[in-house]
Structure formats: structure tokens, C-alpha cells
Amino acid sequence: MKPTVLNAPSNLRAISRSLRTLLFGVMASVPLLVNAGTTTAEVNTTGLAVTDSVVKVGQLHSATGTMAISETGSIQAERLAIDQINEMGGILGRKIEIIQEDGASDWPTFAEKARKLLVNDKVAAVFGCWTSASRKAVLPVFEKENGMLYYPTFYEGLEQSKNVIYTGQEATQQIIAGLDWLAKTKGAKKFYLVGSDYIWPRTSNKIARKHIENVLKGEVVGEDYFPLGHTQFGSLINKIKLKKPDAVYSIIVGGSNVAWWKQLKAAGVTSDKQTILTISVTEDEILGIGGENMVGFYAAMKYFQSLDNDNNKKFVAAFKAKYGDKAVIGDVTQAAYLGPWLWKAAVEKAGSFDIDKIAAASPGIELKTAPEGYVKVHENHHLWSKLRIGEALADGQYKVIYESDLIEPNPVPKGYQ
Amino acid sequence: MDGMSFSEFGSVLIMQGFNGLSYFSVLLLMALGLAIIFGQMGVINMAHGEFLTIGAYTTYLLSVLSSTYAPWFESYYFIAAIIVGFGVAFVIGYLVEWLMIRHLYKRPLDSLLATWGLSLIMQQTFRSTFGPKEVSATLPAWLMGSYSPKEGLDIPLNGLFVMALTLALTSAVAAIMFYSRWGLRVRATTQNRAMAGAVGIDTAKIDRLTFALGCGIAGVAGAAFTTIGSTGPTSGSLYIVDTFLVVVFGGAQSLLGTIASAFSIAQTNSTLEFFMTGSIAKVITLATIIGILLLRPEGLFRLRVRK
Numbered sequence: 001m002k003p004t005v006l007n008a009p010s011n012l013r014a015i016s017r018s019l020r021t022l023l024f025g026v027m028a029s030v031p032l033l034v035n036a037g038t039t040t041a042e043v044n045t046t047g048l049a050v051t052d053s054v055v056k057v058g059q060l061h062s063a064t065g066t067m068a069i070s071e072t073g074s075i076q077a078e079r080l081a082i083d084q085i086n087e088m089g090g091i092l093g094r095k096i097e098i099i100q101e102d103g104a105s106d107w108p109t110f111a112e113k114a115r116k117l118l119v120n121d122k123v124a125a126v127f128g129c130w131t132s133a134s135r136k137a138v139l140p141v142f143e144k145e146n147g148m149l150y151y152p153t154f155y156e157g158l159e160q161s162k163n164v165i166y167t168g169q170e171a172t173q174q175i176i177a178g179l180d181w182l183a184k185t186k187g188a189k190k191f192y193l194v195g196s197d198y199i200w201p202r203t204s205n206k207i208a209r210k211h212i213e214n215v216l217k218g219e220v221v222g223e224d225y226f227p228l229g230h231t232q233f234g235s236l237i238n239k240i241k242l243k244k245p246d247a248v249y250s251i252i253v254g255g256s257n258v259a260w261w262k263q264l265k266a267a268g269v270t271s272d273k274q275t276i277l278t279i280s281v282t283e284d285e286i287l288g289i290g291g292e293n294m295v296g297f298y299a300a301m302k303y304f305q306s307l308d309n310d311n312n313k314k315f316v317a318a319f320k321a322k323y324g325d326k327a328v329i330g331d332v333t334q335a336a337y338l339g340p341w342l343w344k345a346a347v348e349k350a351g352s353f354d355i356d357k358i359a360a361a362s363p364g365i366e367l368k369t370a371p372e373g374y375v376k377v378h379e380n381h382h383l384w385s386k387l388r389i390g391e392a393l394a395d396g397q398y399k400v401i402y403e404s405d406l407i408e409p410n411p412v413p414k415g416y417q
Numbered sequence: 418m419d420g421m422s423f424s425e426f427g428s429v430l431i432m433q434g435f436n437g438l439s440y441f442s443v444l445l446l447m448a449l450g451l452a453i454i455f456g457q458m459g460v461i462n463m464a465h466g467e468f469l470t471i472g473a474y475t476t477y478l479l480s481v482l483s484s485t486y487a488p489w490f491e492s493y494y495f496i497a498a499i500i501v502g503f504g505v506a507f508v509i510g511y512l513v514e515w516l517m518i519r520h521l522y523k524r525p526l527d528s529l530l531a532t533w534g535l536s537l538i539m540q541q542t543f544r545s546t547f548g549p550k551e552v553s554a555t556l557p558a559w560l561m562g563s564y565s566p567k568e569g570l571d572i573p574l575n576g577l578f579v580m581a582l583t584l585a586l587t588s589a590v591a592a593i594m595f596y597s598r599w600g601l602r603v604r605a606t607t608q609n610r611a612m613a614g615a616v617g618i619d620t621a622k623i624d625r626l627t628f629a630l631g632c633g634i635a636g637v638a639g640a641a642f643t644t645i646g647s648t649g650p651t652s653g654s655l656y657i658v659d660t661f662l663v664v665v666f667g668g669a670q671s672l673l674g675t676i677a678s679a680f681s682i683a684q685t686n687s688t689l690e691f692f693m694t695g696s697i698a699k700v701i702t703l704a705t706i707i708g709i710l711l712l713r714p715e716g717l718f719r720l721r722v723r724k
Contacts (some may be wrong), residue, residue, distance in 0.1 A: 288551025
């Protein structure tokens with residue numbers, strides 16, 4: 001529907017009609033100029049919270065409770081990205097306005113707040129969730145109310161939804177290349193798998209075991225799980241000393257993580273005696289563990305703060321300018337930063353804020369400005385990305401010592417179930 | 418045990434034995450303060466874990482301060498942190514008793530709710546003050562690494578340290594409770610409050626100091642645990658369940674019971690962990706404790722008094 005301001009009136013009734021049109025046209029043409037030819041009615045056919053000048057989005061993370069430790073970085077990164085997009089003029093000429101909700105580390109609260117954001121606030125997109133449990137809690141809400149969630153965390157896979165874009169790595173992307181690297185450069189044949197006792201470590205270790213046994217023709221000499229919050233790892237460390245694996249594969253999370261690495265160090269397990277590869281320690285976690293306890297051990301992630309490229313240098317500088325010089329950036333923080341940018345690209349490609357159109361437009365979107373380098377959205381709504389191996393340094397940063405090719409996301413891998 | 422010599426196996430056996438003892442001292446250290454508060458006074462203090470956290474953050478602060486302003490102090494700050502941790506937790510405990518707990522002595526269930534609320538308030542205060550992310554106190558060199566008398570045998574230094582601290586603190590508490598006038602008054606008050614008051618003991622003051630002492634000991638435990646665990650706003654809650662478990666299982670009013678309980682739980686758990694996965698070990702340990710508590714509802718040791 002284009003307002004017809006220039007039509008000449010031919011009679012009186014037409015004059016009064018065209019006066020109305022004129023008034024409407026004048027009102028509409030102000031944003032029209034800014035929006036480069038897209039009216040709100042065109043770009044928003046489903047009643048989302050989009051006006052001529054503003055588009056509202058939701059942010060749903062835990063700002064309080066136990067998960068605040070991890071989710072704070074994501075909150076900060078998403079805000080930074082949205083600020084930067086607004087400085088560039090917003091999306092389709094509209095400024096992004098954030099409605100922040102607190103999931104409070106409680107999964108039913110996440111579901112409730114997701115419903116509030118989608119039903120009451122009608123937000124055009126939500127950037128949020130961190131744990132798989134919170135994502136599983138909000139997923140039915142997003143599918144029923146047809147919302148769009150940008151989820152930043154590396155996770156166990158086995159999921160794919162039209163209503164979610166997964167900006168972190170799924171398990172096979174993070175695991176397989178890392179194990180291959182261990183086998184190739186460290187000659188690892190005997191592996192010891194450890195993890196916290198919930199879905200992500202268990203699913204990840206299941207994939208790891210299949211890969212070790214079927215592809216690498218190696219052996220898993222031990223597999224151990226500990227309750228979340230477990231603080232005593234002496235027995236496990238002794239078992240590892242007894243079994244003498246070539247490599248320990250560690251997926252311990254949260255407060256346990258600190259106890260685990262401190263006790264390894266105290267038990268004389270240092271990187272020159274034992275190879276350990278973890279997929280659950282980002283620079284954020286090292287703050288709590290203490291760099292001196294991690295020196296020389298390896299992590300497999302898609303992003304490290306020390307990545308040496310121009311995108312990343314700009315990102316790190318902007319992040320520190322906004323959040324202080326001591327701020328550190330972990331893998332998930334970078335993945336969270338991608339969310340708003342991927343959404344912007346999808347909206348611009350679709351020429352619309354409609355959820356269905358964004359979902360359809362997302363596959364194939366490339367982001368050449370990503371701090372991690374280059375990413376591309378796959379048909380399955382996950383990202384093509386690289387895997388890097390970082391060696392921990394005493395100052396709490398990682399030195400990147402290996403980089404894979406772009407890895408295709410494969411959230412439901414055959415032969416690894 | 419292919420490829421493993423007898424002496425290596427012996428080393429692992431020794432380390433595993435040490436591991437059990439080390440876990441025992443951790444459990445005892447964290448339960449000691451609660452054994453006084455819950456055991457002697459009957460207050461269910463859900464905020465006990467946060468008093469541990471106070472000790473941990475005190476250590477972190479002193480670590481930062483000493484590395485910034487007094488590098489020569491860096492290798493000793495940890496000793497100071499333990500004393501300051503005790504002091505800070507003691508003072509806050511004293512205030513909490515005065516402001517809140519003393520109004521709730523006759524309402525145990527309300528004190529449970531109130532202290533749980535207090536724990537949430539304290540957690541959010543830590544979060545607002547120190548940020549939601551975990552922090553790490555730099556350990557002095559003499560606490561890092563292991564004592565290694567021979568190849569393959571490593572005894573963690575921080576474990577030895579926690580053990581020594583636990584031994585000293587438990588002896589001190591036992592001495593105070595059983596050999597000092599003040600301990601006598603504490604025991605008299607908890608056994609028969611009315612009669613203790615009648616013979617001239619200031620029971621309100623005794624309560625306040627007892628509660629503060631329990632909190633202070635939690636502060637010491639928190640400072641010591643920075644060597645083996647995490648320091649974050651919710652770190653204390655990692656310990657609270659195990660702490661109550663030890664005190665209840667031991668028999669609430671008995672110091673000896675707390676020691677016996679910490680020892681048996683630690684040995685059971687660490688032995689089971691060696692032969693099976695950590696989660697299953699925990700399940701079996703908990704199931705055993707529940708079974709024993711069904712048979713002996715008052716715990717391992719009970720105090721015999723006329724009521």
C-alpha cells in the first residue's frame with residue numbers, strides 16, 4: 001500500500017478524499033523516507049512490536065541466581081551488539097529497544113518470561129537462555145507463539161527448531177575435531193572421560209566415546225560423572241593416576257570446575273605429566289580457577305579472546321571500552337554477540353520482521369564481521385564454524401595452537417547416537 | 418592393573434587413604450560451626466554457607482590488597498586471611514543474632530525460613546559487590562602443588578594444610594566447650610535454659626557469643642576452602658547440604674558425633690568413588706545415611722540428659 005500524495009483531485013468529493021490521503025501521506029512519508037520504501041505494515045504483517053521508528057526485542061538471561069556467573073557475559077555481548085547496530089542506524093531504519101527479563105536461574109521462570117515477552121510484549125526476537133534446561137523450558141513456548149530465539153551456548157545437539165537460531169556449536173563440531181587433534185598431535189589412544197552429571201556432558205561424552213572407539217580405534221579407560229556442585233575430586237584423580245590415560249577429556253562445569261582444576265594441581269597433575277582437553281573452560285571460568293592452576297592444559301572451542309584477526313581486535317576493544325579493561329570474553333560471550341547481527345542480516349534479507357520470513361531467510365546468511373572469523377547459517381539453523389585448540393597461559397588467556405577448517409553443523413549425527 | 422608395578426599401586430593406595438582423610442577434614446571443618454549453632458543452640462541456620470562465603474571473599478580481598486600494596490606480604494597473607502575471616506564472620510554473626518535470630522528461638526520453623534531469606538539476601542549482596550563471576554585468590558607458593566617423597570606419590574599440600582587447620586580448630590572448640598567456664602555456661606544454657614538463667618548465667622549473651630563463634634568458624638572454613646574450591650556468590654550453597662548431613666547424621670548435640678559422622682561419610686564416599694562413578698557413590702552414601710537415620714533417628718551419638 002503506497003500513499004498517493006501526488007494524484008491530482010478532479011472533483012470536490014475527490015478533493016476531500018485526497019485531503020485525507022494527503023494527511024495520511026504526510027504522516028506516513030516522514031518515516032517513509034527514512035525506511036527507504038518500507039512501511040511498518042509491510043515489514044510487520046503479524047502484529048509484532050514494530051513501529052515506524054522502533055523495534056522491540058527481548059533479552060532473557062539469568063541476571064540473578066547460580067547461572068548469573070555464566071550468563072552475564074552473554075547479556076553484555078548482546079547489549080554491545082545492539083548498541084552498535086543502533087549507532088549504525090538500526091534495522092530497516094528502526095532503533096532496537098531491549099526489554100530485559102530475568103530468568104533467575106529457574107527454568108519455569110524462563111518459560112513464564114518467554115511467554116510474557118512473546119504474548120504481552122510481542123517482541124520481534126529474543127536473545128537468551130544459556131543452559132540446555134532453560135532452552136528446553138522455553139522451546140514449546142517459542143514454537144506455540146511463533147517467536148524467534150537466538151541461543152548462544154555450545155550444547156549437546158539433538159535439537160533443531162524453526163524458531164531457534166543456535167549461534168554456539170553443537171556437540172559434534174566441538175568434539176570430533178578436538179579428539180582428532182589429540183589423536184594426531186598427542187598420539188592419544190587411551191582416553192579418560194569425565195563430566196558433570198547432566199545432559200550436556202553425558203551426550204557429549206557419548207559422542208566422544210563413539211568417535212574414539214569407532215573412528216580413532218582407541219580405548220576409553222574410564223568414564224566418570226559427578227553431581228553438579230561436587231567439590232572433592234581426590235578419588236577421581238587417583239583413578240586417573242592408576243589408569244594412566246594418554247588424555248583426559250573433561251566436561252566439568254560450574255563451581256565444581258574450580259575445585260577440579262585446583263585439586264589436579266595440588267595432586268601434582270601438571271600439563272607436562274598429563275594431557276587434559278576440556279570443552280567447558282572458557283576465559284570466564286579461568287577467572288575463578290586461577291590461571292596458575294590451568295597452565296599448559298588445552299581447551300577446544302570455536303572462539304578464544306586472543307584470536308588474532310581484525311574483527312576480533314575491534315570486538316575486544318569495544319567490549320573492554322564498554323565493560324572495563326579487566327573484562328574477559330569467553331566462547332559463549334562471542335556467540336551471544338553474533339545473535340543480534342545474524343538477526344539484523346536475516347531481517348534485511350527477508351525485508352521483513354515476520355518470524356516465518358526470518359526463519360526462511362536465515363539459512364545461507366554469512367557474517368564476515370564475526371569476531372571468530374566467518375560464520376554461515378546452515379539449513380538446520382546452526383552455524384558453520386571452525387574449531388580451535390587453545391593452550392592455557394598463566395595470565396588466564398589461551399594461546400591458539402590449532403585451527404580446523406569450517407565444520408558443518410550436524411546436530412543429529414548418525415552413528416553417534 | 419597391566420603395566421603397573423606393585424610400588425605404583427602402593428602409592429595410589431596411600432594417596433587414596435590420604436584423600437579419604439582430607440575429605441574427612443573438609444567435612445569436619447565445614448560442619449564444626451554448624452555443629453555449634455544447630456547442635457548446641459537448635460537454630461537451623463540456612464545462611465551458614467554464606468558465612469563460609471564471607472571467609473572466602475575476605476581471603477580474596479586480602480589476596481588482592483597484598484598483591485597490590487604489599488607484595489612482601491603475599492606469602493603470609495593467607496594466615497592473616499584466616500584470622501580476619503574469623504573476625505568478619507564473627508562480627509556479622511553477632512549482629513545477625515542480635516537483629517534476627519534472638520527473636521526466633523522459640524519458633525524453629527520460622528528461623529529456618531528467616532535464615533534462608535538471609536542467605537538469599539547475602540548471596541545477592543555478594544553478587545552486587547563482587548560481581549556474579551567467580552574470583553580466585555592467589556595462593557602463596559607454600560600452599561601450591563604437592564609433597565612428593567618419591568616418584569608417583571603426591572600428597573597435596575593444601576590437603577595437609579586443611580587437615581592441620583581442622584585438627585587445631587576442633588581441639589580448640591573442644592577445649593573451649595569442655596574445659597572453660599564459658600563452655601560450661603554454653604552447655605548449661607543449651608541443656609536447660611531456665612535453670613541456667615536461674616543460677617545467674619546471662620543466657621542472652623551466651624546465645625549471642627555462641628552463634629557468633631559458630632559463624633566465625635564458618636568464616637575460617639571459607640578461607641581455607643579457597644585452596645580447594647571456588648569463590649563466588651553462591652559457593653557457600655555448595656557446602657550447606659553436606660554440612661547439615663554431617664551434623665544430623667552425627668547426632669545434633671554431640672561434637673564427638675560430628676567427628677565420627679564426618680569420618681564415616683568421607684571414608685564411605687571416597688572409597689565408593691574409587692570403585693564407581695561419582696554420582697552413584699553419592700547415591701549409595703546418601704541411601705546408607707537415610708537407612709541408618711531410620712534406625713537411629715537421633716543420629717550416631719546422642720546426648721543423654723533429663724528433659
